[in-house]
Amino acid sequence: MSDNGKPTLLVTGASGKLGQRVLELLLEANTPNIIAATRSPEKLAAFAQRGVTVRAADFDDEASLVKAFTGVDRLLLISTDALGVPGLRVTQHTNAVKAAEEAGVSHVVYTSLYNPEPETPIAIAPDHYSTETALTHSKLGYTILRNNIYTDMLLGSLGQAIQLGSIYAAAGDGKISYITREDCARVAAAALASDFSGRRILDITGPQAVSQYEVAAIVSSVTGQTITYTPLPLEVLVQNMVAAGLPQPIAELYASFDAGTAIGKSDGVSNAFEELTGRKPTGVAEFLTANREALSQPSATH
Numbered sequence: 001m002s003d004n005g006k007p008t009l010l011v012t013g014a015s016g017k018l019g020q021r022v023l024e025l026l027l028e029a030n031t032p033n034i035i036a037a038t039r040s041p042e043k044l045a046a047f048a049q050r051g052v053t054v055r056a057a058d059f060d061d062e063a064s065l066v067k068a069f070t071g072v073d074r075l076l077l078i079s080t081d082a083l084g085v086p087g088l089r090v091t092q093h094t095n096a097v098k099a100a101e102e103a104g105v106s107h108v109v110y111t112s113l114y115n116p117e118p119e120t121p122i123a124i125a126p127d128h129y130s131t132e133t134a135l136t137h138s139k140l141g142y143t144i145l146r147n148n149i150y151t152d153m154l155l156g157s158l159g160q161a162i163q164l165g166s167i168y169a170a171a172g173d174g175k176i177s178y179i180t181r182e183d184c185a186r187v188a189a190a191a192l193a194s195d196f197s198g199r200r201i202l203d204i205t206g207p208q209a210v211s212q213y214e215v216a217a218i219v220s221s222v223t224g225q226t227i228t229y230t231p232l233p234l235e236v237l238v239q240n241m242v243a244a245g246l247p248q249p250i251a252e253l254y255a256s257f258d259a260g261t262a263i264g265k266s267d268g269v270s271n272a273f274e275e276l277t278g279r280k281p282t283g284v285a286e287f288l289t290a291n292r293e294a295l296s297q298p299s300a301t302h
Helices: 017-028 041-049 062-069 088-103 125-136 151-164 181-193 212-223 234-243 248-262 272-277 284-290 292-296
Strands: 009-011 034-038 053-056 074-077 107-113 141-147 166-169 199-204 228-231
Touching: 009 017, 009 181, 017 034, 017 041, 017 181, 034 041, 034 062, 041 053, 053 062, 062 088, 074 088, 074 181, 088 107, 088 125, 107 125, 107 181, 125 141, 141 181, 151 166, 151 212, 151 284, 151 292, 166 212, 166 234, 181 199, 181 272, 199 272, 212 228, 212 284, 212 292, 234 248, 284 292
Parallel strands: 009 034, 009 074, 034 053, 074 107, 107 141, 141 199, 166 228
Antiparallel strands: none
């Protein structure tokens, strides 16, 4: 505890979109004792001017993490974006868990993935499952937030779908309970600032699961254009993305989310978000309506 009797909170990955939004939400709530950890402290100068303590932290250097985490009571571990080297992200996250233990952190909030168990085809799931395992094997208290697929990701593909008149995906009839990045930030901030000290795993989802057929209908309603959904075989989807300019590994990564959706790995609905934040999560129709202008920006992700 700090001198004011309030816990000291630290956000890792604080210069990223999710991390910065969590910082904003904590500041809006007048939360004291906020520390932002990042590899690029200069990017957080504006937060430093607002009273946030900024510390340098390198996930590849456990000693730097121990130094950054010293004096921290509760820590938000935002999963890193180290996807280019197999196993690197697990190493980074494990470094963070070990450093948190060594530094005397009492509770870790981790941004995981919905249904990360080994049987899922989603390519990034093993990283999250391994990190969860590291936490369960530690002596730390933890809150694992199993965030479902970002609604925001739709903005990266629907622009092209509007141009072509159809969503092309390999999700079959599967459904996704999309959750917005904003809502993920809200639930992370709430979990970090809470006084929960035990261990829990929470599914973080939107208010309902929707199929790509339903997404197409929503986009049609929002834009006034008729948009359909064309299911594709997984290999054809990958070929299309590569032809559009994506590297093969990235195309396979994106396609793996469709593969998981097709077999029901993304369709659960939980009320954990509302329980932690006291508000309803944003639905797909509400999000796309609010971001109607962004839908006009084409992207070559599918």
